[in-house]
Amino acid sequence: MKILCTSDIYQWEQATMLSQNLAPAELMERAAEALFQAIQQYVGERQASFVILCGFGNNGGDGLAVGRMLQAAGHIVNVYLLAHTVYSTENEINQQRLRDMEIPISALAPESFLEVPEKSILIDALFGYGLSRPLDDDWKALIDQINTAPNPVLSVDIPSGLFADKPTPIEAPIVQATVTYTFACPKLSLLFPKYAAFSGNLQILDIGLRKDIQNTLSTNYNYIQKENIQALTRPLKKFSHKGTYGHTYIVGGRYGSIGAAVLAGKAALKTGCGLITAYIPTCGYTVLQSAFPEAQVQTDPLETHISMLPEQITDYDAVGIGMGMGTHQDTENTLRQLFERFKLTSKIPAMLFDADAINILARNPDWHALIPSNSILTPHPRELERLIGTWTDDFEKIDKVRDWSRLYQQIVVVKGANSAIVLTDGTVHFNSTGNPGMATGGSGDVLSGIITSLLAQRYPPADAALLGVYLHGLAGDIAAISIHKKSITATDIINHLSAAWQHVSCDS
Missing domain, CATH: 3.40.1190.20 (Ribokinase)
Known part of the structure; x- marks a missing residue:
């Protein structure tokens, strides 16, 4: 499996959507469904409680979408959405879908104090692979709350604060995930020992991006799988x-x-x-x-x-x-x-x-x-x-x-x-x-x-x-x-x- 840089992953997604006549919100729904199934496997047959932290971009949109699916499956869901002036289109679509189901959305800010029930599972959907600069000290208090909580942390695609394909300053606020569910292919930083404390156990989720398109993209990095x-x-x-x-x-x-x-x-x-x-x-x-x-x-x-x-x-x-x-x-x-x-x-x-x-x-x-x-x-x-x-x-x-x-x-x-x-x-x-x-x-x-x-x-x-x-x-x-x-x-x-x-x- 090829390991792609962020620009190539974006190109792969866009080419797949074009070839499959797929709207961006439909691809997000597909990714959320794969994530939902993985989380269901993680919790087993029991009813679970989730605290879902969503950002203003598409990573946050994934969190909103999976929150809706978890609620529909009978789990207890508390959704927090980062307050921001502008949200991605797909994020707004999923905000509305939660409101249509009368699922409350609580406001979240870097200075927020989180109330996380003792047996809840935290889902980190704050920032995805598109993060372009390290999180500053304003985020330290919130990220520290996540990292010091005794609850399991499931990161969506990549732990928030971690760059996908370039060095991240280790002193920057970065979520420490118990499990990282990454979409389509591994992100390079998830495979390096320096960031092991943040990535936790890695699982790759297939979201239906076309393999033939991936094979046309050039990379020096590969992930060995059984079929290889x-x-x-x-x-x-x-x-x-x-x-x-x-x-x-x-x-x-x-x-x-x-x-x-x-x-x-x-x-x-x-x-x-x-x-x-x-x-x-x-x-x-x-x-x-x-x-x-x-x-x-x-x-x-x-x-x-x-x-x-x-x-x-x-x-x-x-x-x-x-x-x-x-x-x-x-x-x-x-x-x-x-x-x-x-x-x-x-x-x-x-x-x-x-x-x-x-x-x-x-x-x-x-x-x-x-x-x-x-x-x-x-x-x-x-x-x-x-x-x-x-x-x-x-x-x-x-x-x-x-x-x-x-x-x-x-x-x-x-x-x-x-x-x-x-x-x-x-x-x-x-x-x-x-x-x-x-x-x-x-x-x-x-x-x-x-x-x-x-x-x-x-x-x-x-x-x-x-x-x-x-x-x-x-x-x-x-x-x-x-x-x-x-x-x-x-x-x-x-x-x-x-x-x-x-x-x-x-x-x-």
Whole structure:
């Protein structure tokens, strides 16, 4: 799904209305109906009480329209409308529809004191994606009342005060939503960690805008959905054997961190590669052979850390390097020697760099040009900062990653909620799976194993990154059905990879 800027969303809406002979008020009614259905699902079968805060534009019109629908469905509705000299036409139409149903509309001002019943649900429909400047301090008291109330807050399209596609000053008044129901496609700011406290849980509502029109609009940003992933998966072949699905080579571990190689290797095998070999320091031999009997194991001459790599490393289909590896000078020299070896051969395996391999690259910026093209790097935020430098906001962060990826022709997976996969052409693909329970030690090692396995199965690097990140998050989501999110471990993610494949595989 394309993620569009606000001007393109407006163009998309206008073109849809023109092609469907639809009046703006009719599109608003369609959006309100989708919102109503989502809110009904949120509250379940019970009668609920709502306090709906409506602005003077079309976002407020959405709030007025859904208020009418909630009242008609038997809920208790208290509607507040921001006092203003001019309202949008569709807003005025919905004001009249409420009056026709004798639903009271109370006046609202920035200095208003809200009376919110204890069990009511707040609906924030004050400002939408058309907001052009930050809310000033006049709004602070009202927004603070919303944010400090114990009531759930449901934001319509985007939390009021938050810009859709440019940085919002964090000190500006912004509604903190429990759930954001956004129309048609995600707004870019809703996917960034800096604004997570405001967006809450994100749900995308289909309001019938034409997909073929959306596809004509240009964007560098995309939101990965199930159908995108299903188009990438490949069926198993009847006459295949273990060599058909590739040989994965995992390089990692040091004294005290052999588990990282175990997790990466297990995840790789569960993802479908035919063979797995792990290269680890000698101290990890017994650990790995005992914990993971399916793996072949090669050991470094040194006991505690990696100091060399075998000549045969180029014989493997894909190599994942860095998990738990450490940054000892011997290990750093080994990575440099690997790059030098790649200069002398055209037989270079598909490569993934994680964790300490990225940390070593970060302190040797002149090595960045030596990384084989279309390799995949999977940094967490601190590793990314070491690699590309600091940033002032998430928009700048993504721009810097895009510049780095295009310059060095590398794929970067910016790990976190809505992990961003930045491809060599500068396009960014945000993931839609995963949950906070996956923020646990070893989860990143599992992701590296998954992606390296897909590379070994000869998925193109871009496809391997997209599919791997989605599968990883989906396995975590499936785990969360039966395991509390606080208790999810990296092993739980591995154990639910099969169920994740069942959801997306073309041969399920």
